[in-house]
Amino acid sequence: MNRYCFCLQVKPDRLDEYVERHRDVWPDMRAALHEAGWHNYSLFLRDDGLLIGYVEAEDLEAAQKAMAATEVNARWQAEMQQFFAGSDGRPPDESFLLLREIFHLTPPAED
Template sequence: MQRFAFKMKLRPGCEAEYKKRHDEIWPELAQLLKKAGISDYAIFLDEETNTLFAVQKQSGASSQDLGSTAIVQKWWAYMADIMDTNPDGSPVSVPLKEVFYLE
């Protein structure tokens, strides 16, 4: 399993709504992520900058590689009002380089 980390940007004042939407993640989206080999997926919020930091383990594609699926397209549209997005509707996502890991 490979670890993959990235950051995204949450719009100010949307912290509670972001958490609510993820607390109620659609079962079909969670199933797709797991089927794609994504596990141990966590998202953290830096409240000072509204930066979201995500980390996941993957044995295949990253969650960021599933954008061609209908459910991910629907999720992106659902989240677009509270996050910075690209012209295709995907969240603006910046991969992060791992510089330290303690097992």
């Protein structure tokens, strides 16, 4: 399983509503993410709106394409787009900046 980290910028005046929307993510959206291969998915939000996402997937591009083919993702992205700065009209799941992993702590080898 590969690890991916990405960032986006939430509009500072929309932070509370963005957080509220993620308190109750639609069950069909959760199911679609799982079925599309998104695992161990987390979002972290800084007070200035910097959003960091972490997800594990065999192939992120394939997982994104699988989500793009779902009706629930189209609805979710349309609703979430209003919260982001600098997306140039693209849905959030197509406009995030993927970060390069430079360190990962692995368990020590057993003797």
